[in-house]
Amino acid sequence: MIRSRDQLGFSIRALLRQRFRTLMQLIAMSIGVLAVVLLTGLGEGARQYVLGEFSVLGKDILIMLPGRKETSGGMPPMTGEGTRDITLQDAQSLLRLPEVERIAPLVVGNAEISRGARSRETLVLGTNSTFFDIRHIQLARGQILPELPLDQPSPVCVIGTTLKQELFAAEPALGQWVGIDTYRCRVIGILADTGTGLGMNMSEALIMPVASSMQLFNTEGVFRVMIDVRSAMGMGVLSRQIEDIMRERHDGQLDVTLITPDSLLKAFDSILSVLTFAIAGIGAISLFVAGVLIMNMTLITVSQRTAEIGLLKALGASSREVRQLFVTEAVMLSLFGALLGTLLAEILLWLVRIRYPEIPFAAPLWATVAATAIAVGCGFLFSWIPASRAAHMAPVTALQHQNGK
Amino acid sequence: MSQAKSAAAANTALIRVQGVNKTFLLGDEPVHALNNIGLSIQAGEYLSVMGPSGSGKSTLLNMLGLLDVPDNGQYWLNGADTVPMSEEQRAVYRRSHIGFVFQSYHLIPRLSASENIELPLILAGIAPAERKRRLAPVIERLGLGSRAGHLPNQLSGGQRQRVAIGRAIIMKPRLLLADEPTGNLDSQSGAEVVQLLEELNADGITLVVVTHDADLGRRASRRIRMVDGVIVSDDCTPSSGTQSRTDQSDAP
Ligand SMILES: Nc1ncnc2c1ncn2[C@@H]1O[C@H](COP(=O)(O)OP(=O)(O)O)[C@@H](O)[C@H]1O
Numbered sequence: 015m016i017r018s019r020d021q022l023g024f025s026i027r028a029l030l031r032q033r034f035r036t037l038m039q040l041i042a043m044s045i046g047v048l049a050v051v052l053l054t055g056l057g058e059g060a061r062q063y064v065l066g067e068f069s070v071l072g073k074d075i076l077i078m079l080p081g082r083k084e085t086s087g088g089m090p091p092m093t094g095e096g097t098r099d100i101t102l103q104d105a106q107s108l109l110r111l112p113e114v115e116r117i118a119p120l121v122v123g124n125a126e127i128s129r130g131a132r133s134r135e136t137l138v139l140g141t142n143s144t145f146f147d148i149r150h151i152q153l154a155r156g157q158i159l160p161e162l163p164l165d166q167p168s169p170v171c172v173i174g175t176t177l178k179q180e181l182f183a184a185e186p187a188l189g190q191w192v193g194i195d196t197y198r199c200r201v202i203g204i205l206a207d208t209g210t211g212l213g214m215n216m217s218e219a220l221i222m223p224v225a226s227s228m229q230l231f232n233t234e235g236v237f238r239v240m241i242d243v244r245s246a247m248g249m250g251v252l253s254r255q256i257e258d259i260m261r262e263r264h265d266g267q268l269d270v271t272l273i274t275p276d277s278l279l280k281a282f283d284s285i286l287s288v289l290t291f292a293i294a295g296i297g298a299i300s301l302f303v304a305g306v307l308i309m310n311m312t313l314i315t316v317s318q319r320t321a322e323i324g325l326l327k328a329l330g331a332s333s334r335e336v337r338q339l340f341v342t343e344a345v346m347l348s349l350f351g352a353l354l355g356t357l358l359a360e361i362l363l364w365l366v367r368i369r370y371p372e373i374p375f376a377a378p379l380w381a382t383v384a385a386t387a388i389a390v391g392c393g394f395l396f397s398w399i400p401a402s403r404a405a406h407m408a409p410v411t412a413l414q415h416q417n418g419k
Numbered sequence: 420m421s422q423a424k425s426a427a428a429a430n431t432a433l434i435r436v437q438g439v440n441k442t443f444l445l446g447d448e449p450v451h452a453l454n455n456i457g458l459s460i461q462a463g464e465y466l467s468v469m470g471p472s473g474s475g476k477s478t479l480l481n482m483l484g485l486l487d488v489p490d491n492g493q494y495w496l497n498g499a500d501t502v503p504m505s506e507e508q509r510a511v512y513r514r515s516h517i518g519f520v521f522q523s524y525h526l527i528p529r530l531s532a533s534e535n536i537e538l539p540l541i542l543a544g545i546a547p548a549e550r551k552r553r554l555a556p557v558i559e560r561l562g563l564g565s566r567a568g569h570l571p572n573q574l575s576g577g578q579r580q581r582v583a584i585g586r587a588i589i590m591k592p593r594l595l596l597a598d599e600p601t602g603n604l605d606s607q608s609g610a611e612v613v614q615l616l617e618e619l620n621a622d623g624i625t626l627v628v629v630t631h632d633a634d635l636g637r638r639a640s641r642r643i644r645m646v647d648g649v650i651v652s653d654d655c656t657p658s659s660g661t662q663s664r665t666d667q668s669d670a671p
């Protein structure tokens with residue numbers, strides 16, 4: 015019986031002294047594993063990102079927007095038929111409900127921000143101090159918007175880091191005045207660099223009191239009202255109460271839509287599961303391709319080395335030992351290939367993370383483990399079959415293969 | 420089973436073959452590669468097998484070396500009836516009793532000369548220290564000392580064949596089978612290889628050489644000639660001292 019250490023040595027030598035073949039097989043193997051780990055890493059990152067975006071809202075937030083969007087998928091009503099603005103008074107009136115703790119109205123627009131010679135067209139958010147709390151917005155320095163009655167304007171603003179950089183470069187910005195189209199306001203706070211949220215890049219945004227922004231954009235209606243609810247319980251009942259108030263205020267017509275994070279998540283759930291299936295599918299395809307590659311490689315290896323198999327048998331190796339030698343070799347190759355592929359995938363994911371730091375691209379452990387296991391399994395299975403066939407060949411037949419080469 | 424008979428045969432003969440046939444299909448044509456072969460070989464004999472190409476010499480040697488099984492007939496090696504053996508049992512027998520030398524060397528290209536010679540010891544599961552101990556005198560004897568670490572493609576044909584012979588004798592087999600061992604060599608290195616084989620025979624190993632070369636064939640103390648799968652002549656030089664005869668029965 016051949017010793018297992020000698021068997022390992024034989025296989026390692028076979029791999030090391032045929033570098034080109036080994037390299038090709040390693041590449042084939044690692045590409046398969048690379049594809050799986052990389053794809054799941056990217057997919058999982060995207061999934062986490064989307065989930066994270068919603069978790070910013072928190073469980074007990076309701077969002078009210080103008081217009082009626084039927085969840086059953088019908089057409090939105092004609093806007094001419096009297097979709098009315100949601101006014102600040104409408105928003106204020108919701109605080110009557112005991113279950114509503116706080117509200118944050120939101121007005122969104124673009125404006126030209128200028129300071130001295132520099133200017134920049136950017137996103138302007140009109141809101142109140144509650145918004146900072148609900149969205150967990152951190153400040154790098156200064157303070158958030160003052161607590162004012164909703165309808166009272168004030169010439170102050172909070173700016174994102176990118177915007178600060180563009181307008182002030184290294185100079186201190188706090189207390190300085192900036193122009194917003196024809197208005198002027200004083201910078202009282204600078205946002206911490208926490209990236210995006212719900213599709214808005216906060217680092218380029220300017221945040222000002224909602225009343226000021228409505229003057230600026232000359233509008234009576236708000237874009238959204240975020241409603242912070244005391245408890246997530248009875249969200250459905252509360253929605254109906256809010257709808258009642260709004261119907262009453264809008265002459266008996268219900269022309270607002272309420273969205274709960276739950277319903278949002280449900281809407282995105284189908285997208286997420288399609289994404290997951292797509293990733294699983296692509297991963298399966300690339301593993302299958304890798305498996306076929308291993309099988310071909312092993313077939314080539316075995317047929318190239320049939321004479322060697324015949325020789326080993328002539329020297330007294332049993333069929334089992336011959337098969338073991340080839341299977342060991344293939345399994346070691348797959349294992350090294352899987353490690354190489356995982357390493358490459360991790361490096362690529364790391365590079366992508368550097369490029370897009372806000373998205374948590376990382377392969378889940380299960381993907382790496384599964385890809386490695388499947389790679390080794392493929393190496394085992396697909397080498398076992400041709401190696402057994404060759405090992406059971408009569409020694410003479412195998413030896414005579416030499417003539418072909 | 421004629422237990423007594425086979426035991427008696429083992430007392431005198433290392434190899435005893437009786438009524439062996441082997442037929443191959445070449446396309447639809449059956450080729451009678453071995454036709455009712457009978458042969459017994461004493462331990463320590465030096466045999467040459469000659470005959471035209473396709474006469475069944477290699478087939479006979481492969482059968483003697485347990486690389487191939489006869490379609491029917493009997494073959495006792497060292498007292499053991501080999502035909503009913505399983506392939507795994509034959510493998511064990513090949514490892515410990517039989518050494519092969521092939522015309523095309525059959526060295527493993529990625530292993531060095533000494534690693535090629537060591538291979539049968541590795542396959543037999545012998546410990547590294549013991550392997551080293553057994554390897555040294557063989558490499559010395561083959562005159563490969565300085566070339567032991569070279570790969571086969573860095574060696575001349577004669578050196579490669581000496582490596583192959585080293586590999587064939589490292590397990591100290593009783594039987595050494597050589598199929599045209601000088602077929603790929605120039606006359607100088609061919610002569611060296613023949614000398615090495617004959618020295619090994621002088622030390623007691625039973626040697627069977629298949630050859631095309633009449634001069635080489637004449638050197639053997641017993642000369643077998645095959646035509647179309649049949650042994651047509653079997654000459655012993657009286658001085659060789661072996662008394663064995665073929666058991667050729669009813670040759671057509
Ligand atoms: N594996 C095989 N398949 C088919 N025919 C074979 C095979 N091996 C040998 N033969 C045939 O058997 C005959 C004897 O072959 P062989 O023993 O190799 O002859 P020799 O070695 O004397 O030249 C030849 O006709 C050859 O074609």
Ligand SMILES: [Mg+2]
Nearest residue numbers: 476477478598
């Ligand atoms: Mg031949």
